[in-house]
Amino acid sequence: MTGKKLLLKALKERGVKYLFGYIGGAIMPVFDEMEKLGSFKFIMSRHEQGAAFMSQGLSRASLSTADPQVGVCMSTSGPGAMNLVTGIADAHMDSIPVIAITGQVATGVIATDAFQESDVVGVMMPICKQTYMPLHADEIEKTIHEGFYVATTGRGGPVVIDVPKDVQNEQVSDSYTFDQATFRPHLPGYFYSPTPEREPVQRAIELINKSERPVMFCGHGVINSNAGELLRQFAEKVNIPVAFTLHGISAMPADHPLSLGMMGMHGTVEANRAIMDADLLISFGMRFDDRVTGKLNEYAQNADVIHVEIDPSEIDKNVRTSVAINADVYRTLHVLLGDPMVGYKPRRRWLQKIEGFRRVMEEDLKTEIETGVGDDNKLLMKSIIAQLSDLTKGRDLIVSDVGQHQMMAARFYNYQTTNSWYASGGAGTMGCSLPMAIGVKLARPDERVWSISGDGGFQMNAQELGTIMEHNIDVKIIILNNGYLGMVRQWQTFFFDGCYAGTPMRSPDFKFLAQAYGIPHRKVEKLQDIAPALQEAIDHPGAMVLEFICDPAEVILPMVPSGGGFEDMIVSHPRKHNDNLGQEGEAA
């Protein structure tokens, strides 16, 4: 047996069906073996970054199915591996299990600046959960299995395995044995504690029962542990409203009466105001990111904090907790649901107060969505997303890019399907949507998948139209084209006196771009054409590009200025009021 054979054998044993990637000199032996085996479906991306995001899409979308898979991407050494970096760093920030296998130059020439040599382990170390470089064929199987174990347990994350070319070809030693069934990784420093301890759970229950104005937080951990349904049951059991982080969206139906929608910088007024007034925050699987909290020393001043989180290093990192439960969200919710000590309270005054918060922007947003156009009769993104939501009854899978349209898609799509919202959160990587949507579609082939991008982000990975073409991947592609980098433009409007530096952008004719890949394209400029175009894409068997010409002046509100507190929340466009919008904050 050779290293390359064992590598593919281990992947097969781990249930890998798809390999995303790009061939090159240092990974050729593995590709050669893969082709001869014929037991993997190889999806060639047009750029390695695309392969990393496709793997993410597969991991994320399949985790709630009966057949959870870990996305695997492969690249060659040097530039191939370096092109994976952004996608790997992104997976690390968003805790997505992904395995990246990179070819490396032969051991004999490592560290001699050989052709296409990069220090992959050195580069990847700070941006992934674990790195490996097996130096003998005997180590390969063990490494792959350990890599999967590390990637998928505790707080998930990407694992990079850098395999020198000679190790791929090397024969194992005569005494080599490996038994997958009995293999246990030797990781004395790797702990995760999925089961909640009794003592903090009891203190949490006391706080919950005592509280008058509690708010529950639903983070990515709820999705990752498949605990959406339990969270809904628990929220109903204790009658506590739920606010969502960006990645917590779609854990439970967006229009649930207890849902406050998204919190944080572009969160809803009701979520942010409720947090300001709360006396207890019960957070499940989230990390109090700066986009969620705003200015930390003004955040939830009067509230106790219960923090349920699998990663102990997140506890007390940004927000001081009253009760820390270092455990898996699903198991904790299971314990809380079964505990007869946890009681229902009507909380009439609190919920009434929240109803008041809901009304602050309700009318404005409703009017905007109904009007559907801004200056020059150009379309509003909100309105397009709202119409998409109505037409699909909120049941489809939405893969968003990064920017204004992302916030619109997070806020105005009425998510009904569990685990149906995907985007780059922590890293905020533009260009993630198109390749990630490919992975999502492969994981959930029977569901409809929409990739929503702006004109900027779309062009960052537009080459993946080639992958969509080659494999006939049925992704409905929406480009919300406003001729600007919309989110940055919004900041420039609010905080830089409308000086639009580096944000205006001339795009190619997307019609010809789509056509070059044999993908039909529709350009929509009128309000009444939105729904028919969306319907046409739904009816069309296969990929389609819908380009909407949007109003560049549209903004996403409310907005908590970066580095500001929730008190500074902007709820109306600055041209409608003359408040001093404050200084640039400490965070970017």
Added chain:
Amino acid sequence: MKRRAILAFTLDHPGVLNKVSMLIRKKMYNVDTLTVCRSRIPGVSRMTITLQEDDQAKVLQIIKQLEKFTEVISVKELDTNHSYWREVAIVKLEVDAGHLDDFHGRYNFEVLEQKSEDMHIIQVAGSTRNIDAFLDEVGQEHVVEIARTGVTALEK
């Protein structure tokens, strides 16, 4: 700024020191001293890192994030009241032998070699402050060359 000693037991693997130092850099600290040695358990290293930080919460964060590394087995802070912090210095001194005699008994040092009438190589062990005091008393101007190990620490 308060000086902190962090004790970590790690797997004796290539790249572990890299990870640990990268985290400390990422957290924007400058390492004061860092010592690594074998522990009693085969395959496990013992690392002592000292750095400056007043905020206890930040030290706890470093500890938690170090513990997150799969190769890091356990981490704790050692405070000066409950642990011994010691280092060793090897010093090349240009002094007369008589001058050194004054310090015998008061400082824990040993003459490794007398190279000439007024050139000595000595070894001195003790706390950082103790070694500093010794050098000050001997006179920094007599020091030709000095090598210090950095702090290693042991809980009482």
